[in-house]
Amino acid sequence: MRKILVVGAGQSGLQLALGLQAHGYEVTLMSNRTADEIRYGRVMSTQCMFHTALQHERDLGLNFWESQAPRMAGIGVSVSGPGAERLVDWVGRLDGYAQSVDQRVKMAGWLDTFAQRGGQLVIHGAAVSDLDYFARVYDLVLVAAGKGELVSMFARDAARSPFTRPQRSLAAAYVHGLGPRPEHPDTEVARCNLVPGVGELLVTSTLTTSGRADLLFWEGVPGGPVDVFQGVTDPAEHLALTLDLMERFVPWEHARTSRVELTDAGGVLVGRYTPVVRQPVAHLPGGGLAFGVADVVVTNDPLTGQGANTASKCAAAYLRAILDHGDAEFDEAWMRRTFERFWAQTAGPATKWTNVMLGEPPEHVLTLIGAAGALPRVADRFANGFDDPADFENYFFEAEKTEAYLSEVAGG
Structure with missing residues (x-):
């Protein structure tokens, strides 16, 4: 039986550990926190x-909260004008619904499941x-802990990392009591x-430790x-600031907040980080190798919502590569081939799209977003790009392709 070590108990690490466990591998999982420390x-x-x-989770039988979590049927896009009026407002339908489960719920539940199924769980912050x-003890060491000392082992890939500083300041609040959008009161979106030049407000429904909730997530242009x-440490102050900014810049969303309250004292998050792509293989002092997973090697800004999705897809891609490799050695050549396949199919397209959205949108992109309000087919395709960013290559990045696509749709 092959022995594999997974370091990190996030989306990718746990999904990969549970998947390997289900296929008969002897898996050790290292987490720097217990399930209860995560949960609370x-x-x-x-x-x-x-x-x-989501389908990757279903395939492994890990979709424990699918019946409880809200189902989002579409992606809505609004663009604010100089006077905080809505210049654009539309909804694109998703082919398959989206869902959000607070990682405190999911990771704690998956960690318990791994232990209950006989996995070796080590609570220790690895160095x-x-x-x-x-x-020297395991056949393969997978590093899925995207923060801390271990990340520094993986060298920055300058050719794939255009940014040297954070592109957004991040501030999220989990809340109860958010009212529905009057345009679609019975549909989760x-x-x-x-808000051009200012940032973005993302609003999604989620399942948290206290049941159904909503996420109010500001992405601010630095400065x-x-x-x-x-520096805001009081959760109540954080929420008040969130709502004040909503009233100032997106009043149509603020109109839904009259009964809003935080889900719990731990329901706020603040941060910023630089998007980066790293080399997938780390050489350890003793000559061994470590293979980077998900945001250890590809960290994108959360603006386009690709983080957990890329992590899940990475875990699925690595799992398939490990299974297909059989009893052969997990050498550096295999690691690099595995990562490059994942980059070409998943991480590369997601990174390219996210980096474009972080910048000043080109004129043809603004035209496309505006046209989607009158052309539901365009709105639907844009919405489904959140699931498959590779499709943007066909009509989004180049003005000529955008113009040809809009002409085709309008003509039809």
Whole structure:
């Protein structure tokens, strides 16, 4: 039986560990926190997962909360004008619904499941010296812990990393009591509110530790009027600031907040990080190798909601590659082939799209977003790009392709 070590108990690490466990591998999982420490701690992310990523969970029988989590049937896009009026407002329908489960719920539940199924769980914050030892004991060492000392082992890939500083300041609040959008009161929709030059407000429904909730997530341009959450430690102050900014820049969303309250004292999150792509293989001091997983090697800004989706797709791709490899050695050539396949099919398209959306939108992209309000086929295709960013290559990035696509749709 092959022995595999997975370091990190997030979306990718746990999904991969549970998948390997189900296929008979001897898996050790290292987490720096217990299930209860995760469950009763602070929120960790603003996850919204689309059909393909959700299907990977279903395939492994890990969709424990699918019947409870709200089902988002579409993606709504609004663009604010100089006077905080809505210049654009439309909804694109998803082919398969999206869902969000607070990672405190999911990761704690999956961690318990791994242990209950007989997996070896080690509660320990791994260091490079630990991995140096483990690389001699295990057939494969997978690093899925996207923060801390271990990440520094994986060198930055300058050719794939155009940014050297954060592109957005991030501030999220989990809330109860948000009212429905009057345009579709009976339909759950993930909302993307774009405020040019200021940032974005993303609103999604989720399942948290206290039941159904909504996420209010500001992405502020650094140095701009939304970049004001650093140093705010009081959750109530965080929520008040969130709502004030909504009233100022997206009043149509603020109109839904008259009964809003935080889900819990740990229901706020503030941060910023630089999007980066890293080399997938780390060389340990003793000569062993570690293979980077998901956001260890590809970290995108959460603006386009690709983080948890890319992590799930990475876990699925690595699982298939491990199974297909049989008893052969997990050498550096295999690791690099496996990553490059994942990059070409999944991470590369998601990274390219996210990086474009972080910048000043080109004129043809603004035209496309505006046209989607009158052309439901365009709105639907854009919405489904959140599930399959590779499709944007066909009509989004180049003005000529955008013009040809809009002409085709309008003509039809």
